[in-house]
Amino acid sequence: MNNVTVTDNSILCSRKGELVRISACGENAIRFQGFPDCKVIDEDYNLMPQKTECIIEAHETWATMTCGKLKCMIGTSGRVVFHSDGKEILTEKPELTFEDGYRNYTNKGSGLWSARVTFNPHDGEHFFGMGHSWDNGFDLKGSSIDIRNVNAKCTIPYVYSSLGYGFLWNVPSTGLCELSNNRTRWNSDCCHAIDYVVIAGTPAECCSTLADITGHASEMPEWATGFWQSRLRYETQDELLSVARKYKDLGIPLSAIICDYFHWTEQGDYKFDPKYWPDVKAMTDELHEMNTKLIVSVWPTINEKSENYWHMADRNMLMRTVHGSDRVFNFYGWQAEIDVTNPDTREYVWRRLKENYIDNGVDALWFDEAEPEIHPEQFDNLIWHKGRADKVALLYPYYYSKMAYDGFKSMGRDDIITLTRCGYFGSQKYASLVWSGDIPASFDSLSHQVKAAQNMAMCGIPWWNTDIGGFYGNNIESDDFRELIVRWFQFGLFSPVMRLHGSRPKHGERTTGILEPSGDPNEIWSFGERNFRILKALIMIRENLRPYIQKQFDIASEKGYPVIRPMFFHHPDDEICYTLDSQYFFGDDIIFAPIVNKGQTEKDVYIPDGEWVLTKDKKIYTKGHYTIEAQIDEFIAFVRNGSDLEKCFEL
Numbered sequence: 044m045n046n047v048t049v050t051d052n053s054i055l056c057s058r059k060g061e062l063v064r065i066s067a068c069g070e071n072a073i074r075f076q077g078f079p080d081c082k083v084i085d086e087d088y089n090l091m092p093q094k095t096e097c098i099i100e101a102h103e104t105w106a107t108m109t110c111g112k113l114k115c116m117i118g119t120s121g122r123v124v125f126h127s128d129g130k131e132i133l134t135e136k137p138e139l140t141f142e143d144g145y146r147n148y149t150n151k152g153s154g155l156w157s158a159r160v161t162f163n164p165h166d167g168e169h170f171f172g173m174g175h176s177w178d179n180g181f182d183l184k185g186s187s188i189d190i191r192n193v194n195a196k197c198t199i200p201y202v203y204s205s206l207g208y209g210f211l212w213n214v215p216s217t218g219l220c221e222l223s224n225n226r227t228r229w230n231s232d233c234c235h236a237i238d239y240v241v242i243a244g245t246p247a248e249c250c251s252t253l254a255d256i257t258g259h260a261s262e263m264p265e266w267a268t269g270f271w272q273s274r275l276r277y278e279t280q281d282e283l284l285s286v287a288r289k290y291k292d293l294g295i296p297l298s299a300i301i302c303d304y305f306h307w308t309e310q311g312d313y314k315f316d317p318k319y320w321p322d323v324k325a326m327t328d329e330l331h332e333m334n335t336k337l338i339v340s341v342w343p344t345i346n347e348k349s350e351n352y353w354h355m356a357d358r359n360m361l362m363r364t365v366h367g368s369d370r371v372f373n374f375y376g377w378q379a380e381i382d383v384t385n386p387d388t389r390e391y392v393w394r395r396l397k398e399n400y401i402d403n404g405v406d407a408l409w410f411d412e413a414e415p416e417i418h419p420e421q422f423d424n425l426i427w428h429k430g431r432a433d434k435v436a437l438l439y440p441y442y443y444s445k446m447a448y449d450g451f452k453s454m455g456r457d458d459i460i461t462l463t464r465c466g467y468f469g470s471q472k473y474a475s476l477v478w479s480g481d482i483p484a485s486f487d488s489l490s491h492q493v494k495a496a497q498n499m500a501m502c503g504i505p506w507w508n509t510d511i512g513g514f515y516g517n518n519i520e521s522d523d524f525r526e527l528i529v530r531w532f533q534f535g536l537f538s539p540v541m542r543l544h545g546s547r548p549k550h551g552e553r554t555t556g557i558l559e560p561s562g563d564p565n566e567i568w569s570f571g572e573r574n575f576r577i578l579k580a581l582i583m584i585r586e587n588l589r590p591y592i593q594k595q596f597d598i599a600s601e602k603g604y605p606v607i608r609p610m611f612f613h614h615p616d617d618e619i620c621y622t623l624d625s626q627y628f629f630g631d632d633i634i635f636a637p638i639v640n641k642g643q644t645e646k647d648v649y650i651p652d653g654e655w656v657l658t659k660d661k662k663i664y665t666k667g668h669y670t671i672e673a674q675i676d677e678f679i680a681f682v683r684n685g686s687d688l689e690k691c692f693e694l
Contacts, residue, residue, distance in 0.1 A: 046119075047106050049099050054106050057081070058121050061146065065123075068240050069093040069256045071111035071248065074213075075123060077237035079148040079156050084235050089441060089469035090213050091256055113208075113243035121145060125208070127243035132206045136163045136226055146237055155434065158214075158237050162227040168206055169621045170222050171609060172502050174199035174466075175479050175495035179487070181624035183222050183498070190218040190230075191422070191436060192414035195480035197465045198437065199502035200229075201253070205611070205621055209242040209249035211256075215437040215467070217422050233423070233434040246501070246612045247604060253503040254603025258472030260505050261448075263596035264458035266336055267476075268589045269298030270582045271542035273338075274565030275514075276303035278557050279319045280326050286566055291333045295567070295579055296586055299336040301409060301462075301544070305559035310378055311345025311352060313392065314399035319557065327404025336406035338462060341396065343415055343443070344378035351395065355381065360388040362415075363426040371417040371425065375558060380415055383442040384435070385428035393450035401454070408447050409462040413440040440465035440475070448473035462542075466504050476506040476540060484513030484524065484545060489531050490639040494624050496538065500605035505596070507607070508540040512565070515546045519563050523641065525570050526675060529577055530638050533678040536581050536588075537635040539596070539606040543567070577676050580694055587691035595630035606630055614651045623649055632683040638673055645672045646679055654684035658692040 048055040053066035062081045068074040074092065078084060098109040105118045114126040122145055125133040135145040138161055149157045170183040174197040180186055183202065190198050190212075200212035200220060212220070214231045221228040229239065240256065242249045254260070272290065277283040283302060290297040308316045315323050327337050345352050345361065355361050356369075361379045363369055370377035382388050396408065417425070425432030429442075440463055447461040451474075459474040466477040479495055482488050492509045499507050511531050517524040535541045547563035563569070567578040595606045605612075608628040610620035626636035626648055634655060636648045648671055650664045657664060657671065658680045671679045682688040 047101050049101050049106070052095070052097055054099060054101075054108055054117065056106070056117055056121070060148075061121070063117065063121065065108050065115055065117060066092070067095040067097040067108065067110045069095055069242070069252050071113045071243040072240055072252050072256060073108060073110050073113055073115045073125070074240045075115070075237070077146050077158070077160070078235070079150070079158065080154055080235070086235070088213060088215055088438070089257060089467065090240070091258065093255055111243065113241065115241070125241050127207055132204070132208045132243070133210070133241060134163045136161045151233060154235055155233050155431070156235065157230075157232055158234055159228055159230040160237050160239070164224055164226055165206060168204055170202045170204055171498055172199065172202040173220065173498060174502055175499040175507075177482060177488075177491060179491050179494065181494040181497065182621065185224055186222050188220040188222070190216070190220055191420075192440070192465050193420060194412075194414065194416055194464070195482050197414075197440075197477060197480070197499070199467065199499070199504060200437070201468070201502045203246055203249055203501045205615070207243060207245065207615070209244075209253060211240040211242070211253065211468070213238040213240060216434050217436050233431060245615050246609075250501070250503065250605065251603040257468040257503050259603060260471040260600045261459060261474040262457070262600050263506065263593065264460055265593060266298050266458070267460050267540060268592045268596070269296055269541070270585055271299040271301065271338075271540065272297055272566065273301035273303065273542060273544040274562065275544070275546035276305065276559065276561050278555055278561050280321060280323075282561070284326060284329060287330055287333055287335050289566070289568070293568075293579075295582055297333070297335045299338050299407070300330065301338045302340060304340045304342055304411060305557070306339070309346060309349045310342060310375075311349030313341065313351070313395040323403040323405070327406075331404065337404065338407045338409050339400050339405050340409040340411055342411050343380045343383065344372050344374065344412070345381060346376060346378050352379070355388070355391065358387060359428075360385055360391060362432075365424050365426060367424070372412075373418045380417070382427050383446055384438060388428070389442065389446040389449070393446055396447075397450060397454070407460050407462070410443050410447070411464050413443045413463045413465040415439050437467045441467040441470050441473070444470050444473040444475035460506075468503060471504050471506065475504075476508065477504055478507070478542070479509045481514040482510060483515060484517035484527065486527060486530075486639060486641045488513050489527065489534065489637075490625070493534060493627075493637055493639060496607050497609040497624070497627055500607045500609065503603065505599035505605040506539055508538050508542050509535075510544040511535040511542060512545045514544065517547070519547050519565070519569055525574050526641065528570050529574055529675055532578050532581050534637045536585055536678070537629045537633065537637070537680065539592075541585050583694055584692055588688075591630065591632075591688060591691065598631070610649070610651065617651055619649055620651060632686040632688055634681040636671070636679040638678070644674055645670055648679060650681070655681035656684050656689060657681055658689065661689065
């Protein structure tokens with residue numbers, strides 16, 4: 044091919060209206076970039092390409108790059124085909140006649156484009172990943188997925204295919220992913236290039252390579268593997284301490300308690316209101332004596348009443364808009380939002396956080412609304428330090444987590460964890476614990492979360508959790524909710540982090556003049572005596588499992604394996620495992636099958652190869668389908684025969 048230039052690890056192919064670069068990116072990983080401006084723009088975003096040996100061949104009508112088991116071929120027409128171990132796994136599909144239009148670009152001015160690339164579909168192919176969503180989806184084949192972040196939807200544009208490859212869309216803009224039956228298509232609303240990485244291998248191999256090129260997860264602090272207590276919201280220092288004291292008096296280990304939003308004086312002040320929180324250091328000292336950590340909520344919102352507003356506004360540390368006011372969030376009035384893509388913003392806000400929270404003994408932070416949440420959701424109207432928001436929209440939670448991580452590291456801290464309502468490639472290396480946002484308190488929602496957990500697990504973000512019980516709605520005294528909270532608590536037991544949270548409707552009268560009052564109680568003794576006994580027992584089992592869970596986090600950090608693993612993760616050649624949306628591996632040696640339906644007391648489960656011991660009766664099960672009973676005080680979990688985990692379930 045006379046339009047091809049070959050280097051040690053890349054192929055450059057010049058065509059009418061496009062310059063293509065194909066480069067080795069990591070073990071069994073190849074990166075494709077298409078530049079409609081016909082010049083290379085070296086922007087990796089959060090990607091960390093690895094030096095990898097590859098073999099490049101250039102012939103008259105085609106050129107190939109082979110990287111391990113993965114081969115990429117580009118022909119004179121510009122068409123790109125990927126093979127793994129000699130099998131075709133991904134082939135561009137023409138949108139137009141005469142074998143043209145594999146990649147399409149529309150100029151938006153100023154060197155920016157909307158762009159899309161289309162691939163052939165495969166019958167029987169299954170897709171998993173794309174972060175988490177409130178949608179009821181597990182196998183994403185046939186889905187159309189908006190690439191954008193909103194409350195309860197965190198988009199990580201990566202999928203694992205049952206054909207044995209992973210696909211990373213390295214374009215942080217808003218867009219659309221189409222995994223339809225007639226095509227697979229990736230669309231960007233605003234970018235300077237089509238940019239993606241294909242990874243060949245088993246689920247485990249792809250997860251390892253994904254970690255290599257996006258960052259390995261931090262080491263999970265040992266204290267974080269226990270039980271976390273939270274609710275919307277503790278109004279006062281005395282109220283929060285009274286809850287922690289009761290857990291201690293009851294002999295129930297409490298790893299962390301959370302102080303939620305509106306403990307502050309104004310949005311954007313980053314400090315406790317001394318009227319209701321008179322001695323923060325005394326509070327944290329007492330909590331630490333009880334071996335309980337304090338986590339405090341932080342929002343990115345700020346208004347003119349804040350002591351920080353004008354300093355930040357005058358130094359362009361806030362989000363700006365193309366049209367209209369910089370007020371982009373409406374909650375108790377219109378608020379501006381901080382621009383965490385600006386390093387000056389991160390440095391300034393961290394100083395405030397350290398001075399008012401960390402120096403007073405606060406152990407960790409909770410970055411709420413980290414998508415960011417804006418009203419209305421018009422990213423093309425936002426201007427950030429990093430660029431137009433519709434071009435870099437997905438990067439916000441990454442830099443939000445980076446702010447806390449860099450700040451704690453500057454203090455010499457290694458026990459870092461930040462609870463965030465969103466994430467992106469690389470967030471894991473900044474100790475981001477992503478949670479699934481404000482979700483309904485319902486059985487349907489619980490079912491969705493089990494599926495969301497597994498899809499998120501395939502995206503390189505091993506630290507994940509959900510609000511046990513759901514966030515909003517339901518009555519703590521109703522039979523329906525009391526059944527739901529137990530089943531969700533069981534799911535929480537077998538989640539990376541076990542955190543109780545929720546906004547329970549307030550049935551009493553306000554007792555203070557606080558702007559945002561607390562809802563009903565949301566502690567384990569709040570849901571009836573029977574439930575209290577059940578939930579306490581689950582917490583004690585969690586305590587027994589903590590060394591095992593810590594080991595799984597170590598594996599996640601070292602190898603890139605998630606803690607929650609879909610059944611196909613360990614059995615990619617078992618077709619049945621691609622259909623099992625409501626059971627999963629919890630680490631190496633536990634299979635958990637949650638009850639997710641109201642009134643359900645038995646469940647069909649599938650055991651793959653090996654011998655597995657049902658924890659509740661010690662019976663051994665081998666490969667096959669079984670119906671297992673589970674009353675309200677029982678759960679369905681198996682441990683690998685020969686492991687030492689059986690004793691963890693004995694109380």
